[in-house]
Every structure is written in structure tokens, then in C-alpha cells.
Amino acid sequence: MNLYILLALPLLGFTINGLFGKQLPKFVVGALASSLVFIPFVLALSMWSQVKEAAVVSQPFTFLQVGDLNIEFKLMLDRLSLIMTLIITGIGTLIHLYSMAYMADDAGYYKFFAYLNLFIFNMLILVLGANFMMLFFGWEGVGLCSYLLIGFWYHNSDFGYAARKAFVMNRIGDLGLLLGLFMIIQHFGSLDYQVVFSEIAKVSHPQWVYTSIAVLLFVGAMGKSAQIPLYTWLPDAMAGPTPVSALIHAATMVTAGVYLVVRSEVLYALAPMARDLILYVGLATSLLAAFIGLKQNDIKKVLAYSTVSQLGLMFIALGCGAYSAAMFHLATHAFFKALLFLGSGSVIHGMHHEQDIRKMGGLRKAMPLTYVTFLIGTLAISGFPFLSGFFSKDEILLHTFHHSPWVYGLSVFSAGLTGIYMFRMFFLTFHGTYRNDHYAFEKVHESPILMTLPLMVLAALSLAGGLLNLPHYLTHSHSEALAHWLEPLFVFGDAAVHVEPSTEWTLLGVAVSVFVIAFVWMRQKYVVQGRVAENDDQMSGSAKLLAQKFYVDELYDSLFAKPLQALGTWTYRVLDRKGFVAFTDLMGKVTHWKGQTLARIQSGNIELYLIIMVLAAALMLGIELFA
Amino acid sequence: MNTVFQQVDISHYIYLSTVLFSIGLFGVLFRRNAIVLLMCIELMLNSVNLLLTALSTYMGDAGGQLFVFFIMVVAAAEAAVGLAILVMVYRNTRNTTVNFLSNLKG
Numbered sequence: 001m002n003l004y005i006l007l008a009l010p011l012l013g014f015t016i017n018g019l020f021g022k023q024l025p026k027f028v029v030g031a032l033a034s035s036l037v038f039i040p041f042v043l044a045l046s047m048w049s050q051v052k053e054a055a056v057v058s059q060p061f062t063f064l065q066v067g068d069l070n071i072e073f074k075l076m077l078d079r080l081s082l083i084m085t086l087i088i089t090g091i092g093t094l095i096h097l098y099s100m101a102y103m104a105d106d107a108g109y110y111k112f113f114a115y116l117n118l119f120i121f122n123m124l125i126l127v128l129g130a131n132f133m134m135l136f137f138g139w140e141g142v143g144l145c146s147y148l149l150i151g152f153w154y155h156n157s158d159f160g161y162a163a164r165k166a167f168v169m170n171r172i173g174d175l176g177l178l179l180g181l182f183m184i185i186q187h188f189g190s191l192d193y194q195v196v197f198s199e200i201a202k203v204s205h206p207q208w209v210y211t212s213i214a215v216l217l218f219v220g221a222m223g224k225s226a227q228i229p230l231y232t233w234l235p236d237a238m239a240g241p242t243p244v245s246a247l248i249h250a251a252t253m254v255t256a257g258v259y260l261v262v263r264s265e266v267l268y269a270l271a272p273m274a275r276d277l278i279l280y281v282g283l284a285t286s287l288l289a290a291f292i293g294l295k296q297n298d299i300k301k302v303l304a305y306s307t308v309s310q311l312g313l314m315f316i317a318l319g320c321g322a323y324s325a326a327m328f329h330l331a332t333h334a335f336f337k338a339l340l341f342l343g344s345g346s347v348i349h350g351m352h353h354e355q356d357i358r359k360m361g362g363l364r365k366a367m368p369l370t371y372v373t374f375l376i377g378t379l380a381i382s383g384f385p386f387l388s389g390f391f392s393k394d395e396i397l398l399h400t401f402h403h404s405p406w407v408y409g410l411s412v413f414s415a416g417l418t419g420i421y422m423f424r425m426f427f428l429t430f431h432g433t434y435r436n437d438h439y440a441f442e443k444v445h446e447s448p449i450l451m452t453l454p455l456m457v458l459a460a461l462s463l464a465g466g467l468l469n470l471p472h473y474l475t476h477s478h479s480e481a482l483a484h485w486l487e488p489l490f491v492f493g494d495a496a497v498h499v500e501p502s503t504e505w506t507l508l509g510v511a512v513s514v515f516v517i518a519f520v521w522m523r524q525k526y527v528v529q530g531r532v533a534e535n536d537d538q539m540s541g542s543a544k545l546l547a548q549k550f551y552v553d554e555l556y557d558s559l560f561a562k563p564l565q566a567l568g569t570w571t572y573r574v575l576d577r578k579g580f581v582a583f584t585d586l587m588g589k590v591t592h593w594k595g596q597t598l599a600r601i602q603s604g605n606i607e608l609y610l611i612i613m614v615l616a617a618a619l620m621l622g623i624e625l626f627a
Numbered sequence: 628m629n630t631v632f633q634q635v636d637i638s639h640y641i642y643l644s645t646v647l648f649s650i651g652l653f654g655v656l657f658r659r660n661a662i663v664l665l666m667c668i669e670l671m672l673n674s675v676n677l678l679l680t681a682l683s684t685y686m687g688d689a690g691g692q693l694f695v696f697f698i699m700v701v702a703a704a705e706a707a708v709g710l711a712i713l714v715m716v717y718r719n720t721r722n723t724t725v726n727f728l729s730n731l732k733g
Contacts, residue, residue, distance in 0.1 A: 606725055610656055 003058040003075040006043060006085070007124055009036045013117035021110025030100035033113035037096055037120050041089035044082060051082045063133060071191055076130035079489055083327065083482075084127035084259055087334050091251045092120050094454035098342055099243040101450035102349060112152060112241065119145035123252055127259060132181050132191040135260065139177065139224065142253045143170045149248060150240040159239035169233035173223015177260075180216030183209070197266045201491050207271075214267050214274030218281075221257025225311050228285045232553055234308055238300040242345030245300060250307050250341050251334035258314045258330050262323045269321070269492035279319025279403070283410055286312025288550065290417035294424070295546035297533050298355050299344045302425045306381065307337055309414060313396055316411055321495030322399040324469070324483035329396055331482070332388035332465040336380040339458035343374035346447040346455065347429060352439055357428040358533050359436040366444040371430050373455040378426045380462040382419035383515045388465025394511055395471065401507055402497045412514060419518025427526035428533060435532065473504060632684055640681035647674035661716070661723045665709050672702045 013036035021029045050056060055078035063073040077085070096116060103112050122145060126138025151163030184191060187209050188199045200210070221227070226234035237249045248254070261268060261278065268275050286309045293305035310333050317326035348355055350367050364371040380387040383394070393415055401408040434441045446452070469482035483494060499507075525531055539547055548554075601612075647670055654667030676695045683691025717723055 607656060614652060614656065 003056060003077055003128065006040045006077075006128065007075070007121060009040050010117045010121040010124065012036060014114050014121060017110050017117065018114035021114055024110065026104065026109050027100075029110045029113050030096070033117050034093055034096035034100065036117060037089050038093040040120075040124070041086065041093055044077070044085045044089060047077060048082070051077055051079060055079075057130060060130075068189070069185060071131060071133045073134065074130040074192075075128045075134070076193070077128060079485055080259075080262060080327070081127045083331065083485075085124060087331060088120060088123050088127065088252050091334055091338050091458070092116075092247060094457055095243045095247040095251075095338065095342070098246075098345070098451050098454040099241075101448045102243055102345055103241060106241075108152065112149075115145055115148050115152070116243075116247070119149070119248060119253075123256075126256055130193055132184060132193070132196070135263075136177065136181060139220070139256060140174065142248070142256065143167065143174065143224070146170070146237065146248050146253055149244040150237045152240055152244065156239070162233075162236040162239040166233040166237050169230050170223045173220045173230050176216045176219025176223070178220075180213050180220065183213045183216060187213075193263070197264075197491065200266045200270065203270060210267060210271040211273050214264070214271035215277060217260060217264060217267070218257075218274060218278055221260050221315075222281065223257075224260075225254050225257030225315070226285075226308050227257070227281050227312065227315060228288065231285060231289065231308050232549075232556060235301055235304040235549070238298070238304050242300065242341060242348060245304070246338045246341030246345065249304065250337040254307065254311060255314070255330045255334070258311070258318065258326055261315075261318045262327055265323050265489070266491045268318070275319050275321060277319075278315050279407065282312045282315025282317075282319055283407060283414075284312070285309070286316060286414040287410060287417075290414050290421065292546055292549045293421040294417065295533075295539075295543055296421075297358050297547075299347060299357050299360075299425060299429060300341070300355055302357075302421055303337070303340055303344060306340075306418065306421065307333075309418060310337065310381070313393065313411065313414065316407070317396040317399060320396075320399040320403045320407075322396065322497075323490065324480075324486045324494050325392070325395040325399055327486060328469040328482050329392035331468055332380070332392040332462070335458055335461040335465045336377045336389055339373060339377040339455060339462050340381065342451070342455055342458065343370055343377060346370040346451055347374075349447050349451065350444050351436070352443070354436060354439060357425055358535070359438075360429045360434070361432040361532075362430070362434040362441070363444060364430040366441065367430075367446045369446055369452045370455065373452075373459040374426065374430065376459040376462050378422045380465070382422050382518060383415060383511055385512055385515075386466065388462050388468075390511070391466035391469065391471060394508060395469070397511060398499065398504070398507060399495060399497055401503075402495070402499065412510060415511065416514040416518055419515050420522060423519055423522035424526060424533075427522055431527045432530055432532070473501070632681075637681065637685045640678065644674040644678040644681070647671075647677065659724045659726055661713050661725050664725065665706065665713070669702060669706060672698060 013033045017024075017029050017033055024032075047056060055076055057077075058075040060072035060074035062070065064071040096113070099112065099116065103109055106112065119142060122138045122141025124138070126135055126142060129135045129138060147163050147167040150166050151160045154160050154163075181191065184196055187205055188196045190196055190199075223230045234249060234254065238245055240249070268278075289305045289308035289312060293302050293309060296302045296305060310329070314326045314329050314333070317323075317329060346367065347360065347363060347370060350363070350370070351360065354360070376387070380389040383390045397408060397411055397415065400411045434444075467481075470479050472479035487493065534543070536547065545551070601608075651667040651669075651671035651674060654670070655664055658664060658667065676698055679691040679695050679698075683689060683695075713723060
């Protein structure tokens with residue numbers, strides 16, 4: 001089958017909905033958009049056995065030809081991109097269905113679905129591209145869609161600002177990626193994955209080449225996957241509609257950075273310094289975001305910081321060289337974080353656009369389906385034994401333990417924080433007493449079936465996601481399916497981990513006890529004691545520091561935005577007003593003065609004109625004769 | 628064969644036409660009466676005609692005289708139009724002074 005069909009269908013949906021969506025009935029728009037994402041999912045699934053044999057490559061076209069450099073428009077469906085494609089289109093379909101209900105009353109309904117389809121198209125280019133150029137193309141495309149969808153409700157200027165912030169932050173990362181691509185072209189003469197990676201595997205270049213390319217590509221990943229220092233856009237990106245947060249800012253786009261690193265496994269295997277950088281950046285991001293998440297009171301902000309933190313965890317895995325563990329966590333995270341976001345969307349929908357968890361409480365009675373599915377998501381992300389998050393997180397922790405004890409300690413701590421902020425949010429939202437005076441509890445309603453159905457499917461996936469990559473202590477014959485599936489792609493392979501069974505059980509015990517502590521503590525605090533998160537003005541000390549996100553936004557503002565703004569004001573006041581404008585004004589004034597002066601000659605007196613004419617003629621004659 | 632015209636030195640013709648031209652020119656410049664102005668323009672044209680014919684005969688080239696015919700045609704047309712305008716102006720303003728016609732001045 002032709003791989004281009006996978007791309008063409010979402011693009012078709014974008015075209016139809018974008019051009020004619022306004023005239024079409026809402027149901028047609030939504031159903032069309034959803035099915036044009038679902039069909040690629042089925043098609044990709046049907047190619048499973050084919051991909052298992054060998055990567056499927058499409059007919060290439062010339063995309064760009066400059067001198068000796070020939071960049072092709074070429075798609076490649078291999079084991080890694082198949083996993084990504086299935087996640088994108090599978091979860092994408094569920095989120096499209098969900099949006100049909102969630103966005104039902106929105107005036108920009110057709111536009112929303114057009115953008116979503118465009119996003120799926122670009123994301124598929126990103127993962128299906130067979131060279132770095134295609135990846136970059138999709139990379140920019142998803143950035144654009146992210147911008148469009150964050151600022152979807154652009155009448156609110158704050159939302160527009162959030163969209164611009166996301167775009168600018170991503171551009172900074174993209175510059176790194178672009179420089180990385182230039183270096184690849186310079187040293188390896190191609191962008192094609194196969195050519196570049198086989199060249200790299202020969203280890204014919206000095207070490208600094210590998211390290212700097214690896215670091216530059218990681219800078220791109222930092223921007224897209226919201227790692228320190230470029231993570232601040234992701235929490236603000238929650239300005240977009242909730243399905244967008246679930247699809248783009250939790251499940252798919254933000255994992256593009258992880259995909260990039262996994263794809264470039266050869267490169268990172270040869271650049272241990274870059275891997276260390278990834279490890280520490282991931283660790284710091286994971287901890288910082290988890291801390292901030294502790295004191296956020298916007299239901300979506302908690303989830304956003306949780307996403308940043310979990311992405312940090314994936315990068316920790318990548319830094320340890322555990323590529324399949326990172327992919328495993330990417331997949332399970334896509335399941336439960338999409339579930340949690342959609343669940344929060346359901347809550348927001350039921351509460352009529354209330355997002356503050358301090359104004360919720362006791363919703364389990366009003367929204368039983370949302371409650372149960374959200375519970376499953378919360379348990380999965382906090383590492384309840386035998387749910388998907390438990391397995392994927394433990395695998396990462398195992399690798400960190402093998403790497404060094406203190407990295408392990410900090411990772412476990414970050415995982416514990418996950419449990420704390422998730423249960424804090426969960427209990428405040430669904431347990432306790434209802435606390436909103438402005439919106440009667442009786443009006444809170446369960447969402448329609450179109451919204452709860454995706455929740456149930458995702459809940460099932462969150463429950464069973466561990467089956468993708470079961471650890472070997474549970475089953476011998478079917479263990480680590482994902483790792484084995486990805487193994488043929490890697491040249492150097494996953495970092496090998498050999499630990500004693502007793503150590504492994506101890507690590508599991510630690511993970512479970514961390515979960516239990518978080519659960520019991522939060523339950524005690526918010527359910528038994530019935531405490532509520534404090535209001536903004538009551539906060540002090542560390543709580544305020546956390547609630548204000550460590551003032552990182554303010555720091556960036558005063559470090560970069562303010563100086564730039566000051567420079568802009570200066571150039572406006574001095575260079576522009578006093579320089580250029582004054583100069584152009586002067587030109588005008590001189591011309592005006594000349595005109596006024598010369599206008600006196602034109603008095604209307606014919607004799608004067610004649611005299612001037614004669615004198616001028618005489619002058620010319622004189623010059624002609626005597627000069 | 629020398630005619631009477633050819634016996635007169637060419638410089639005399641040049642002086643004469645220069646003087647005639649200058650008279651016309653100063654008339655145009657310093658007189659106010661439109662009829663006199665037209666006459667002065669006529670005088671200037673004719674001084675040029677005189678110079679052209681004189682030089683034409685001197686050089687033995689008929690081209691100069693041919694020009695004179697054209698100039699006379701133009702001068703006749705110009706005088707006809709100019710005088711017609713003047714008649715109309717006089718009927719409307721009872722005046723033929725050029726300075727008087729300044730109604731179009733902004």
C-alpha cells in the first residue's frame with residue numbers, strides 16, 4: 001500500500017473542512033474529520049506484519065536539490081514510526097470523537113476540526129519522514145498547528161499571548177534543530193536517515209562533531225518537548241481547548257523530541273556527553289515541574305506540569321540510554337495523560353468552564369463515569385501496581401538505578417511527587433464537598449456518550465498498557481515485547497541492565513511504597529481532614545514560590561523580554577523618532593521651503609516671464625558663443 | 628550675375644535684422660498694449676525672415692527661402708487667431724492691456 005495515503009487522508013479532511021466546513025452540517029464536519037484519522041489508523045494497523053519483516057519505504061520525489069545535496073520527499077514506515085503512527089492516529093481518533101461533543105457549541109467548530117486534521121497530517125510527516133528534512137517539515141507544521149489551536153479562542157488576548165509564547169519558545173528550539181541539520185549536511189553530506197546513520201556508525205569523525213550535533217538536536221527537542229529552559233510555554237498552552245491539550249500537548253506533539261532522540265540512537269550512543277546533558281536536563285525538568293505541580297490550582301495546569309515532569313522522566317530514560325523504556329513510557333503516558341486531560345475536559349464541561357479545583361469537590365456523585373475513568377488515569381500515572389504507568393516508570397527507574405544511585409533517588413522522589421500532586425488534584429476535584437457558590441451542584445452533569453466513550457477506551461488502554469512491555473519477572477515468554485520489537489532498529493541498542501532479582505524486588509517495593517505514601521498522605525489531608533487548597537492571598541513562603549512557578553516566567557521576562565522591549569523602545573524613541581523620522585521630515589521641509597521660495601517667481605506677470613525667458617535664451621546663446 | 632541685393636554686403640542684412648529683432652523684442656517686453664505686442668511679434672518674425680532670405684541668396688541655397696514661406700503662413704495664422712482673441716477680449720472688457728487679463732490667476 002502506498003504510504004502517501006496515510007498523509008493524504010488527514011490533509012483531505014483539512015482541505016474539505018477548511019474550505020467548505022462552514023457550509024456543512026456540524027455532524028458531517030466532525031464525522032469526516034474523525035474518520036479521516038481513523039482510516040489511517042486501520043491502514044497502519046494492517047501493515048503491522050509487513051513492517052515487521054522490513055521497513056516500508058515510499059516512492060521518493062525530489063524535494064530539494066542544491067549542488068550535490070539532494071533531499072528527497074520520502075516516507076518510511078518502520079517499527080518505530082509504526083508505533084508513533086498508531087499512537088497519533090489511534091488517540092487522535094478518540095480525541096476527534098470527543099471534540100465532536102466538547103466543541104459542539106463553538107462557532108469555530110469546522111475550523112477546529114480543520115486544524116486538528118492539519119495537525120495529524122504534520123505529525124504523521126514528522127514521524128513518517130525518511131530524512132531529517134521531512135522531520136523538520138513536520139516539526140514546523142505541528143508547531144504551527146499548536147500555535148493555531150492554543151490561540152483558538154483568540155478573542156481572549158491572554159490566549160493569543162500564550163499562543164505567541166509557545167511559538168517563540170519553539171522557534172528558539174527549532175533554531176538548534178536547524179543548526180544540527182546544517183552540521184549533519186556539512187559532515188555527512190546528506191539528511192537521509194539511512195545514509196546519515198550508517199555514516200555515523202563508521203565513527204570516522206572527531207568526537208566533537210557527534211557531541212555538538214547531538215546537543216543541537218537536543219536543543220530542538222528541548223523546545224518541542226518542553227524541557228528546561230524552554231518548558232514555560234507548555235503550561236500556558238493550556239489556553240487552548242482541552243482536546244487540544246490532550247492531543248497535542250500531552251500525547252503526541254510534545255513527544256516529538258523523544259522520538260527524535262530515539263530515532264538518532266546511533267548518534268547519541270556515540271555522544272555520551274550529550275546523553276549526560278539529556279539526563280540532567282530531564283532530571284531537573286522532572287523535579288522542577290513536579291514541585292510546581294504541587295501547588296497549582298487550575299486542573300489543566302496541574303496536568304500540564306505533570307506532562308512536563310513525565311517528559312522529563314522520558315528524557316532521563318534517554319539519558320541512560322534506555323530508548324525502548326522511553327518509548328514505552330511515551331506510549332503509556334499518551335494513554336493515561338490523554339485520558340486525564342479528556343477527563344478534566346469532561347469536568348470543565350460539566351462545571352460549565354470552571355477550571356479551579358478549589359471550586360470543585362464531590363463531583364464523583366455527579367459524574368460517575370468521568371470519576372471512574374479519571375481514577376484509573378490517576379492510578380496509572382502515580383504508579384499503582386500493574387497499571388501501565390507502573391511498568392513504564394519502573395523500567396526507567398531500574399535504568400536510573402543502574403546508572404547511579406543518586407539519579408535513581410531523585411527520579412523516585414519525582415515519581416513520588418507525581419503521586420502527591422495527582423491525588424491532591426483528584427481528591428479536591430471528586431471527593432469532599434462541593435465548593436462552588438456560583439454554579440449549583442444540581443446543574444453539574446455527566447458528559448454525553450461521545451465524550452465518555454473515548455474516556456472508557458483510554459481507561460482500558462491505561463489499565464492494560466503495561467502489556468506492551470511486560471517486565472521479565474512477570475512472564476518469561478512474552479516479556480519486553482516493545483523492546484524486542486524496537487531492537488532491530490538500534491545499532492548500539494539499549495543500555496544493558498543486569499541486576500539481581502532481590503535488588504529488582506527491592507526497587508519495586510520502593511516504588512509501591514512511594515505510591516502508597518503519596519496516596520495515604522493526600523487522602524488524609526484532603527478527604528479525611530477535608531482541607532482545601534489555600535487561596536492565592538493566603539499563601540506564603542515556599543507554597544507561594546511553588547504556586548508562582550518559581551517565578552521563572554518573571555525571570556525570563558526580566559532577562560530577555562524586558563531588555564528586548566527596552567531596546568525596542570529605545571530604537572523607537574531615538575533611532576526612529578529622532579533619526580529616521582527626523583531625516584524624512586527634513587527632506588519634506590526642505591522641499592516645501594524650496595517650493596515656497598520659487599513660487600514667488602510665478603507672479604502671473606507675463607512681462608516678467610518674458611524677460612526671464614529672453615535673458616535665459618541670451619544666456620544660453622552667450623554660453624554657446626563664448627564658452 | 629550680381630543683383631542689387633547681392634551687391635550689398637551680407638553684414639548689413641545681419642545688422643538690420645538684428646536691430647529689427649531687438650526692436651520687436653523690447654516692444655514685446657515693455658509695451659502693455661496687446662495690439663502692439665502682436666505687431667512686435669510680427670516684427671521679430673519678419674526680421675528672421677529677412678535674415679533667412681538674405682543668407683539664402685548669399686549662400687545660393689533656396690532652402691532658406693522655403694522656410695520663409697512656412698514662417699509667413701504660421702505668422703498669418705497666428706495674427707488671425709491673435710487678433711480674433713483680441714477682438715473678443717475688447718468686446719468683453721473694453722480694454723486691450725495685457726495686465727488687465729488676470730482673472731485666472733490663483
